[in-house]
Amino acid sequence: MIFREVLPIAAASLPLEPFRAHLRLGSGFGDEALQDAAVEPVVRAALSAIEARIGKALLTRSFVGQLQSWQSPLRQPLSLAPVLSLDSLVLTDAEGQDSPIDPGLYRLLADPHSPQIVPTTNRLPVIPSGGTVAIELTAGMAQSWEEMPPDLAQAVLRLAAHYYDHRADAPGSMVRLPFGVSELLAPYRRLRLSGEVRG
Secondary structure: OOOEEOOOOOHHHOOHHHHHHHHOOOOOOOOOHHHHHHHHHHHHHHHHHHHHHHOEOOEOEEEEEEEOOOOEOOEEEOOOEOEEEEEEEEEEOOOOOEEEOOHHHEEEEOOOOOOEEEEOOOOOOOOOOOOEEEEEEEEOOEOOHHHOOHHHHHHHHHHHHHHHHOOOOOOOOOOOOOOOHHHHHHHHOOEEEOOEEEO
16 A cells, blocks of 8 residues: 655755755855755655655655555554554545545554554445545654654765765666665664564
8 A cells, every 4th residue: 555645745844954964065155945956856855765665754744545445354554654643534436426434433553663544343444346445644753854863864864965966867776775874774664574564
């Protein structure tokens, strides 16, 4: 299940100033917005790449994902963590008609690595044949960059610097993470143990 952010992170919430300092960019330019044209995209790319690698949202925001069937009537693991709240579950039938699911019929089983949706009754609501369920949730490790765990913050800055230095390279040419970033991400990675995905 793939979650996508409902709205992009606001530029004001991105660590543009810390990244400039990381690159040792001077602040004496006449128009720093000219730097943003190169800086903002690589910071966004680094955040996105790290979130995808570890399966965790770094900065708190809303996400939405869609399923055609539950993994089990008794539970639905979520591929994004940490989930702070389940904001809505909406069923859509084969004709495109939406039906919000009563929040009293499900709850979040919180876990920092593998959160789940579980029923409050005997099973999760049935998804109509040919239909889907849309799951909107809020997830994130930090409300602001200043609250980010230092190792993750350093990983984002290092990866963004790598992208910045190689921004003229062909797309897809930087598959491997640069030296040091993998080690910083290691404590947050998901490991598959006994068929379960863990972080």
